Amino acid sequence: MNSQCETVRNILVEHSGAKDRQDPVVDRHLEDCEGCRRFAAKEARLGDILEAASPPVDRPLQDRVVHAVLILEVRRRRLALVPVAASVLLVLAGVTVLGGVPAASMAAALPAWAGSGWPALAGMVMDFVGALRAVAVGLADMISGPVVLGAAMVVAAGVASMILVSKRWRRHALWSGRS
Amino acid sequence: MAANDRREDERLVTAALGGDEDAFAQLVRRYQRRLTAFLSQLVGDVELAKELTQEAFIRAWSALERYDPTYRFSTWLFRIGHNLGIDHLRRRRLKTVPIVREDRDGDEVEVVLVDQAKDPLGHLRNSELAGALREAIEALRPEYRELVLLRHFGGLSYQEIADLEAMPLGTVKNKLFRAQSVLRKELASFL
Ligand SMILES: [Zn+2]
Numbered sequence: 001m002n003s004q005c006e007t008v009r010n011i012l013v014e015h016s017g018a019k020d021r022q023d024p025v026v027d028r029h030l031e032d033c034e035g036c037r038r039f040a041a042k043e044a045r046l047g048d049i050l051e052a053a054s055p056p057v058d059r060p061l062q063d064r065v066v067h068a069v070l071i072l073e074v075r076r077r078r079l080a081l082v083p084v085a086a087s088v089l090l091v092l093a094g095v096t097v098l099g100g101v102p103a104a105s106m107a108a109a110l111p112a113w114a115g116s117g118w119p120a121l122a123g124m125v126m127d128f129v130g131a132l133r134a135v136a137v138g139l140a141d142m143i144s145g146p147v148v149l150g151a152a153m154v155v156a157a158g159v160a161s162m163i164l165v166s167k168r169w170r171r172h173a174l175w176s177g178r179s
Numbered sequence: 180m181a182a183n184d185r186r187e188d189e190r191l192v193t194a195a196l197g198g199d200e201d202a203f204a205q206l207v208r209r210y211q212r213r214l215t216a217f218l219s220q221l222v223g224d225v226e227l228a229k230e231l232t233q234e235a236f237i238r239a240w241s242a243l244e245r246y247d248p249t250y251r252f253s254t255w256l257f258r259i260g261h262n263l264g265i266d267h268l269r270r271r272r273l274k275t276v277p278i279v280r281e282d283r284d285g286d287e288v289e290v291v292l293v294d295q296a297k298d299p300l301g302h303l304r305n306s307e308l309a310g311a312l313r314e315a316i317e318a319l320r321p322e323y324r325e326l327v328l329l330r331h332f333g334g335l336s337y338q339e340i341a342d343l344e345a346m347p348l349g350t351v352k353n354k355l356f357r358a359q360s361v362l363r364k365e366l367a368s369f370l
Contacts (some may be wrong), residue, residue: 009224009356010356013355013356013359014337014352014355042363042370043359043363044368045369045370046362046363046366049312049366049369050312050331050332050362051309051331052214052303053216053300053303053309053312053331053332054212054216054331054332054334055212055215055216055219055225055299055302056212056302057208057211057212058211058212058215058229061211061213061215061232061233062204062207064233064235065207065211065232065233065237066203067206068233068236068237069200069203069236069237069240070200070239072237072245082293083357086308116370128325176240
């Protein structure tokens with residue numbers, strides 16, 4: 001065995017007898033070297049044994065994995081609602097304390113078609129935050145500069161949280177749309 | 180792994196992140212057999228290996244946004260699976276007193292008692308070969324054994340193993356060359 005045998009055998013080990021590998025250097029050497037030919041045959045056989053030693057493809061397991069991931073997605077989507085709701089509340093609370101919410105009278109000024117469905121719900125929400133605002137105005141005397149600053153920070157935190165959540169939400173929404 | 184396979188993995192990961200669940204299912208189909216085969220040998224229990232395979236895919240999915248595409252998906256997935264398997268072995272070792280024996284080099288090795296129904300080589304028709312192969316794998320030093328499992332059961336390339344084990348490529352080549360000669364010797368009558 002010479003140094004070329006060693007190089008060739010390293011290649012043969014790496015490629016399990018080089019069965020599927022076209023390598024002119026290896027092929028040429030194997031033509032002339034009986035020892036490496038025997039080595040290549042044994043490596044190929046060992047490769048076959050090890051290949052057969054792996055259990056076959058398990059379709060039911062694959063289906064279980066994909067199903068489990070889909071279920072996980074649905075759960076995560078539901079859980080993802082929690083930070084969305086919390087973010088919305090944070091923004092509303094902050095804006096209300098800052099006095100930036102339109103008065104409930106604005107909802108009343110909406111045209112008649114707004115009395116049902118989503119516009120009506122929006123009107124109710126605005127009434128609710130209007131009431132909150134009234135409380136805030138009542139407390140206005142007690143609200144000091146630092147409180148206003150704190151409220152502004154709450155709004156900023158709420159907006160940032162909504163941006164973060166919406167990024168995560170995108171994948172959830174896409175997945176749930178297909179499942 | 181061929182460059183084409185790597186590109187296909189990257190495409191599938193990108194598609195899965197974009198909301199294509201079929202793409203993730205394809206990744207499962209590409210790697211399930213190899214990951215289960217590797218984990219079966221690592222933990223010596225094919226049923227447990229299936230559970231760990233499922234867990235590894237779920238963790239991969241959950242962390243997909245954090246996956247760094249500069250590494251191969253296969254390396255990343257096998258690292259997750261490998262860590263799960265090692266954690267399991269560690270917990271099992273804490274709960275039970277291991278039975279040890281001395282190998283040919285005089286080192287202590289743990290004797291793994293295999294339940295027939297959970298035997299990772301139970302699907303082989305030639306039970307004599309299965310027994311010889313089991314002994315041959317057990318005869319490997321632990322540092323060689325893991326590389327052999329990643330190479331032949333996990334189907335990882337030398338470069339992927341080097342990345343996963345944080346080992347120079349040359350070291351992986353040397354160790355696998357030596358490991359392979361142990362296997363050839365142990366299985367001589369079948370070659
Ligand atoms: Zn030669």
